[in-house]
Amino acid sequence: MPSIILAPIKILDVSGEVTFGDVLQITPKSTSKSNSGASGGSTGDFCANFSLISLTNTLDPDLNDSSNQGNN
Known part of the structure; x- marks a missing residue:
């Protein structure tokens, strides 16, 4: 599916896989949790x-969060 990009692209660092073009599905390979204040x-x-x-x-009462085991 073609796309139109109306703004300049700025890539500062690539530490993994970069996909350009059409893809069927992109899934996360890792997950993490972080706590930060306003902005x-x-x-x-x-x-x-x-x-x-x-x-x-920062209270997190559940034992398990979403996983990505099927994505690796």
Whole structure:
């Protein structure tokens, strides 16, 4: 399926597989969990984030999260 890209592409680092073109399905090969406060995960060239109060709930009562065992 063709696609149109209307913005420039900026690739800084490639540490794994890169796929260009048509694919049927792309699945994650690894999963992780992270906790960060307000705008703690912002990425980009120019970010302006303003937050008055930042509280992060790190309580995780479940024993198992989603896995990717079938994807490897």
